[in-house]
Amino acid sequence: MDLKKVFEPKTMAVVGVSVTNPLNPGTVIFNKNHHEMQVKTIPVNLRGGSIEGKQIYPTVLDIPEEVDLAVIVVRADIVNSVLEDCGKAGIGGAIVISGGFAEMGNSGVELQKELVKIASEYDIALIGPNCMGVYSPPYVDTFFIPSERMLKPPPGNVAILSQSGGFIVDQFLSKYAERKIGVSAAVSIGNKAVVDETILMEYFLKDKRTKTVAMYLEGFRPGEGRRFLDVAAEFGGGKNIIVFRAGKTAGGQKAAMSHTSSIAASPRLASHIFRQYGIVEAENEQEIVSFAKVLSFKNKPIKNGDIAILTVSGGHGVVCADLVAKYGLNLVEFTQEEMREMKQLISPAAARIASLSNPIDLTGSAEDVDMERVLEYLLQIDRVEAVIILTFPYPPTISMQIGRRLSNIAGRYGKPVVAYVPWLLKYDIIIEGFEINNVPVAHTVEEAVQMIKALKMRRPMEQQ
Amino acid sequence: MDLKKVFEPKTMAVVGVSVTNPLNPGTVIFNKNHHEMQVKTIPVNLRGGSIEGKQIYPTVLDIPEEVDLAVIVVRADIVNSVLEDCGKAGIGGAIVISGGFAEMGNSGVELQKELVKIASEYDIALIGPNCMGVYSPPYVDTFFIPSERMLKPPPGNVAILSQSGGFIVDQFLSKYAERKIGVSAAVSIGNKAVVDETILMEYFLKDKRTKTVAMYLEGFRPGEGRRFLDVAAEFGGGKNIIVFRAGKTAGGQKAAMSHTSSIAASPRLASHIFRQYGIVEAENEQEIVSFAKVLSFKNKPIKNGDIAILTVSGGHGVVCADLVAKYGLNLVEFTQEEMREMKQLISPAAARIASLSNPIDLTGSAEDVDMERVLEYLLQIDRVEAVIILTFPYPPTISMQIGRRLSNIAGRYGKPVVAYVPWLLKYDIIIEGFEINNVPVAHTVEEAVQMIKALKMRRPMEQQ
Numbered sequence: 001m002d003l004k005k006v007f008e009p010k011t012m013a014v015v016g017v018s019v020t021n022p023l024n025p026g027t028v029i030f031n032k033n034h035h036e037m038q039v040k041t042i043p044v045n046l047r048g049g050s051i052e053g054k055q056i057y058p059t060v061l062d063i064p065e066e067v068d069l070a071v072i073v074v075r076a077d078i079v080n081s082v083l084e085d086c087g088k089a090g091i092g093g094a095i096v097i098s099g100g101f102a103e104m105g106n107s108g109v110e111l112q113k114e115l116v117k118i119a120s121e122y123d124i125a126l127i128g129p130n131c132m133g134v135y136s137p138p139y140v141d142t143f144f145i146p147s148e149r150m151l152k153p154p155p156g157n158v159a160i161l162s163q164s165g166g167f168i169v170d171q172f173l174s175k176y177a178e179r180k181i182g183v184s185a186a187v188s189i190g191n192k193a194v195v196d197e198t199i200l201m202e203y204f205l206k207d208k209r210t211k212t213v214a215m216y217l218e219g220f221r222p223g224e225g226r227r228f229l230d231v232a233a234e235f236g237g238g239k240n241i242i243v244f245r246a247g248k249t250a251g252g253q254k255a256a257m258s259h260t261s262s263i264a265a266s267p268r269l270a271s272h273i274f275r276q277y278g279i280v281e282a283e284n285e286q287e288i289v290s291f292a293k294v295l296s297f298k299n300k301p302i303k304n305g306d307i308a309i310l311t312v313s314g315g316h317g318v319v320c321a322d323l324v325a326k327y328g329l330n331l332v333e334f335t336q337e338e339m340r341e342m343k344q345l346i347s348p349a350a351a352r353i354a355s356l357s358n359p360i361d362l363t364g365s366a367e368d369v370d371m372e373r374v375l376e377y378l379l380q381i382d383r384v385e386a387v388i389i390l391t392f393p394y395p396p397t398i399s400m401q402i403g404r405r406l407s408n409i410a411g412r413y414g415k416p417v418v419a420y421v422p423w424l425l426k427y428d429i430i431i432e433g434f435e436i437n438n439v440p441v442a443h444t445v446e447e448a449v450q451m452i453k454a455l456k457m458r459r460p461m462e463q464q
Numbered sequence: 465m466d467l468k469k470v471f472e473p474k475t476m477a478v479v480g481v482s483v484t485n486p487l488n489p490g491t492v493i494f495n496k497n498h499h500e501m502q503v504k505t506i507p508v509n510l511r512g513g514s515i516e517g518k519q520i521y522p523t524v525l526d527i528p529e530e531v532d533l534a535v536i537v538v539r540a541d542i543v544n545s546v547l548e549d550c551g552k553a554g555i556g557g558a559i560v561i562s563g564g565f566a567e568m569g570n571s572g573v574e575l576q577k578e579l580v581k582i583a584s585e586y587d588i589a590l591i592g593p594n595c596m597g598v599y600s601p602p603y604v605d606t607f608f609i610p611s612e613r614m615l616k617p618p619p620g621n622v623a624i625l626s627q628s629g630g631f632i633v634d635q636f637l638s639k640y641a642e643r644k645i646g647v648s649a650a651v652s653i654g655n656k657a658v659v660d661e662t663i664l665m666e667y668f669l670k671d672k673r674t675k676t677v678a679m680y681l682e683g684f685r686p687g688e689g690r691r692f693l694d695v696a697a698e699f700g701g702g703k704n705i706i707v708f709r710a711g712k713t714a715g716g717q718k719a720a721m722s723h724t725s726s727i728a729a730s731p732r733l734a735s736h737i738f739r740q741y742g743i744v745e746a747e748n749e750q751e752i753v754s755f756a757k758v759l760s761f762k763n764k765p766i767k768n769g770d771i772a773i774l775t776v777s778g779g780h781g782v783v784c785a786d787l788v789a790k791y792g793l794n795l796v797e798f799t800q801e802e803m804r805e806m807k808q809l810i811s812p813a814a815a816r817i818a819s820l821s822n823p824i825d826l827t828g829s830a831e832d833v834d835m836e837r838v839l840e841y842l843l844q845i846d847r848v849e850a851v852i853i854l855t856f857p858y859p860p861t862i863s864m865q866i867g868r869r870l871s872n873i874a875g876r877y878g879k880p881v882v883a884y885v886p887w888l889l890k891y892d893i894i895i896e897g898f899e900i901n902n903v904p905v906a907h908t909v910e911e912a913v914q915m916i917k918a919l920k921m922r923r924p925m926e927q928q
Contacts, residue, residue: 023860099817099827130817132828144828145858151888164779165828169858170886218782246782249789258819259778285783285909314723315628318682318710319749325713353563353594355722363563364596364608364629394609394633396487422634424615445749 001125003195003203005093007136007185009039009068013060013091015082016073017043019051025097025144026073027051032141039140042067060089069093071133071142076100079129080114087122094119095142096128102191103130103261112193119194131190132165135173135183143188145169156182157211158292159204161197163189163260164246167216175289178423179443180435181296184209191260198228205235212240214292218247218256225270232277240295240458243274244282280457287450290442294451295458297440299416302385305329305456308378309359311390312366312398316420316445317359320390323449329456331358332383345373364395368402375406379413386416386455388448391434393427403433403441411437416455420448465589467659467667469557471600471649473503473532477524477555479546480537481507483515489561489608490537491515496605503604506531524553533557535597535606540564543593544578551586558583559606560592566655567594567725576657583658595654596629599637599647607652609633620646621675622756623668625661627653627724628710631680639753642887643907644899645760648673655724662692669699676704678756682711682720689734696741704759704922707738708746744921751914754906758915759922761904763880766849769793769920772842773823775854776830776862780884780909781823784854787913793920795822796847809837828859832866839870843877850880850919852912853903857891867897867905875901880919884912 012033016026026045033041034052042063043056050056057063060070060082070086072079076098086094101112112129119126127133133142137155143165150169153176160176162168165188176183184207187200197215204210220228232241247256274281280295282288307329311317324331334342339356346354349365360378362370371389378384387410391402399405403421410417419434420442421427431441442448476497480490490509497505498516506527507520514520521527524534524546534550536543540562550558565576576593583590591597597606601619607629614633617640624640626632629652640647648671651664661679668674684692696705711720712731738745744759746752771793775781788795798806803820810818813829824842826834835853842848851874855866863869867885874881883898883905885891895905906912 025860028860099829104817144860146860148890149857162779164777164782166775166777166856166858167779167783170777170780170856174886174888216779218779246779246786249786251789251795252782252786254821255778255782255785255819255823255825258821259782259825311630313628313630313634314719315626315631315680315682315710316634318628318716318719318723319631321719322710322713322716325715331715353568355719357718357722359719361719361723365563392630392634393613394630396489396492396608396610422638424638426612 001123002092003125005068006095006125006127006134008139009093011040011042011065011067012069012071012140013042013044013063013067014071014073015044015060017045017051017056019049019056028144028146029071029073029142032147036147037140038138060085060091063089067091069095069140071095071097073097073144076108076111080111080118083115083118083124087118087124092125094124094126095131095133096126097131097133097142097144099130101129101193112191116193126194127187128190129193132168132188134185134187136185143169151177153177153181153183156296157184157209158182158296159184159207159210159213160186161189161200161213162187162216163218164216171285171288172214176292179289179293181289181293196224198224198231201228201241202231202235205239210239212242212292212295214242214288215244216288217243217245218260219245229273229277232279236278241279242282242288242291242295243279244285244288245270280454286447290447290450291454294418294440294454297438299455300414301458302416302455304385305452306332306383307386307388307452308332308384309388309390310371310375310378311359312362312364312371312395313390313392314355314361314363316390317361320388320445320449321359323446327449327453329449329452332381334358338381342374342377345377346370365397366395367397368399368405371402372405372409376409379410379415384415386418386452388452389417389419390445391419391421391430393430400429401433403430404436407434407437407439410439416452418442418448418451420445465587466556467589469532470559470589470591470598472603473557475504475506475529475531476533476535476604477506477508477527477531478535478537479508479524481509481515481520483513483520492608492610493535493537493606496611500611501605502602524549524555527553531555533559533604535559535561537561537608540572540575544575544582547579547582547588551582551588556589558588558590559595559597560590561595561597561606561608563594565593565657576655580657590658591651592654593657596632596652598649598651600649607633615641617641617645617647620760621648621673622646622760623648623671623674623677624650625653625664625677626651626680627682628680635749635752636678640756643753643757645753645757660688662688662695665692665705666695666699669703674703676706676756676759678706678752679708680752681707681709682724683709693737693741696743700742705743706746706752706755706759707743708749708752709734744918750911754911754914755918758882758904758918761902763919764878765922766880766919768849769916770796770847771850771852771916772796772848773852773854774835774839774842775823776826776828776859777854777856778819778825778827780854781825784852784909784913785823787910791913791917793913793916796845798822802845806838806841809841810834829861830859831861832863832869835866836869836873840873843874843879848879850882850916852916853881853883854909855883855885855894857894864893865897867894868900871898871901871903874903880916882906882912882915884909
């Protein structure tokens with residue numbers, strides 16, 4: 001079975017377009033791909049007719065050219081006969097959007113068994129049923145959401161797998177877009193009757209465009225967990241695997257059972273195992289964003305989590321110090337001599353009132369050059385593994401070049417530096433200034449701390 | 465001493481403008497107020513001259529009209545003589561931006577003692593030193609940040625007190641602006657040599673424009689805590705007091721000691737006491753935003769925290785269920801009969817695949833009317849104290865009117881309803897639709913859960 005037919009199809013049939021209802025999911029998918037994606041899109045509906053000036057074929061068997069992928073958006077009880085047609089037509093990939101299968105119990109379970117049988121008989125790489133399918137730019141996008149209702153992240157190296165379609169669109173795509181985290185592909189796996197998260201993870205771990213696989217999981221079915229870990233171990237290599245598990249509380253587990261029939265392992269047990277296999281577990285929904293961001297930059301892992309905080313806002317220093325403790329990291333203690341040396345580096349106005357213990361607060365009297373010099377000093381201290389810069393363009397003496405100026409310095413040392421900048425359009429020049437030189441900028445102070453945590457968790461397996 | 469001179473001054477002297485340096489803090493403050501605020505602004509500098517076509521007076525004693533407020537932005541060692549002049553000139557309010565006082569130890573402590581003596585002698589309401597002062601629209605804004613570098617929230621009923629100026633600008637003003645939380649005033653209290661958080665809290669608890677006081681605190685000095693609680697008890701009445709404390713970990717406490725010389729009480733002890741006095745404690749920096757938002761709407765407190773979740777995204781339901789447990793709330797269990805009745809209310813396409821246990825997932829097949837009917841049903845169940853609606857305009861069958869449609873229904877019942885909508889400009893019409901009928905919209909799923917938590921914590925004192 002060939003997943004390239006799903007992620008990089010040249011031609012695609014959309015089975016279940018409507019000529020009367022523009023909000024019909026099949027019609028939405030047809031229009032999106034026809035006008036916005038590279039795949040050649042062919043509409044299919046038993047009634048025939050035409051849409052957007054293109055002929056609608058009654059079945060996939062009537063299409064006079066080779067088709068790589070069929071997106072099936074028809075009632076559950078018709079899906080299997082459509083899939084059978086696909087098999088006969090030699091279509092190697094299928095995405096079944098329709099619900100009404102195993103998630104319904106009873107007859108739905110039977111329908112799904114039949115679906116699997118057909119896919120297996122014709123060796124079809126099948127995603128779903130009961131899913132949103134794939135967003136794989138620039139090739140194909142089967143999410144049945146009109147484009148004007150989505151945010152799309154830039155192209156990049158993070159692949160997304162999710163047991164929830166809504167979660168992909170909202171948490172992954174929107175938030176990744178806001179934070180400029182680039183995406184190679186996103187898949188909503190639905191009932192994973194044929195292609196499951198492990199098969200997809202293996203595909204992405206081998207995919208040249210992908211460096212990090214980020215996942216939303218509610219749990220595994222019996223036996224799946226073992227295979228998942230084996231694939232992570234075998235192909236994980238230089239790539240990052242981030243997992244966020246939902247359904248960890250009693251109420252959440254019950255909801256997950258209704259949603260994806262998933263049974264979670266004991267949360268603590270699973271976390272322990274994940275760590276052993278070099279899988280970075282995100283403990284909350286913010287971390288799947290901050291982890292993916294920092295890991296999409298070039299950064300070496302760190303060992304102990306010993307960091308320095310540099311800021312011009314004392315309050316943010318205090319809040320960040322609390323978060324450093326919460327996330328199991330440590331503030332390096334500076335010697336009296338180090339503090340004296342730092343004080344000598346900065347301008348008199350700042351030196352008079354700055355606090356040079358860790359977190360370092362250069363205060364609102366600081367200038368760009370004060371931050372530069374202290375950052376450089378910190379990067380030369382062996383005990384400091386990484387630096388968090390809490391950057392505020394509030395003092396008039398801090399310029400809009402501050403991001404570029406500090407990242408120029410960070411670039412000269414091999415140590416990870418992450419920054420927080422209040423995430424406003426008007427500060428975009430600062431954010432760009434940091435990121436152009438490989439300093440990722442966090443959306444919140446907490447996400448900056450999470451980024452350092454990810455660099456500590458992401459250790460090569462042999463080091464553990 | 466008259467704080468109205470500080471918050472609603474008719475005339476203000478800015479002592480320490482520069483005619484050569486446009487980024488000088490005094491100059492920034494002069495320009496901001498002269499062009500953007502209602503207060504009549506008069507520049508002062510010993511060297512004289514003119515700025516923006518206005519005469520610069522050498523001292524406040526030379527100003528030929530009555531002055532309500534003096535903003536002092538000169539070197540620490542000159543501040544006291546300027547303040548003495550203010551006293552002689554009969555100026556009733558002063559804000560000392562300059563640092564270099566008690567926070568420095570040694571001679572700074574002496575300087576500050578002298579400052580307090582002068583303020584007391586002339587009965588001057590003095591904010592600071594070592595602060596950003598006040599933002600009190602439409603009257604006055606002494607934050608020395610150029611306006612183009614800030615976000616300003618709309619006028620409203622939340623007053624902000626902070627021991628950190630940077631934290632006000634970043635966490636309070638920017639995030640409140642993004643979430644459309646209206647602000648009556650904001651104060652950076654600095655060293656609080658004369659006017660401290662308790663005096664300000666009392667002022668705001670009596671202020672007609674203020675319904676909620678939100679505070680960032682690193683701690684109290686000996687004796688201050690008692691007075692703070694007494695004022696909260698005496699004047700708290702129908703108003704809300706929200707406190708976020710930073711410096712709760714060892715590292716954070718050390719940083720707070722450097723920053724504001726604050727010594728925190730044992731975190732657990734303080735939380736317990738706050739609760740007794742009806743003060744709502746925000747446990748993280750998100751909660752000072754979500755709490756202020758929900759409390760700025762008209763909502764009755766709830767007793768047990770028994771809620772229902774309504775969504776069209778199963779994954780979000782699972783995540784929200786986990787968060788409900790994390791925040792000490794409960795999901796109401798529906799009876800078989802209730803679930804049957806809800807199922808009968810919704811369209812067949814959704815009914816086939818919807819999950820009607822709590823969280824209720826109407827799935828991507830739901831239409832607006834399905835959400836309306838189920839919401840109305842939920843609001844009629846006595847056991848349901850409040851509803852969280854996780855609203856996604858992803859299914860094409862959910863319209864952009866969904867916010868207004870659901871809030872129309874919520875408005876007919878007395879129960880709190882809060883919504884999550886992915887916070888994107890393109891969904892603004894949905895957010896507005898909810899909020900026009902008193903349904904606050906959260907920025908994240910977690911903030912929606914925090915809003916319900918706030919309604920549970922905010923109990924009138926007599927009920928505790």
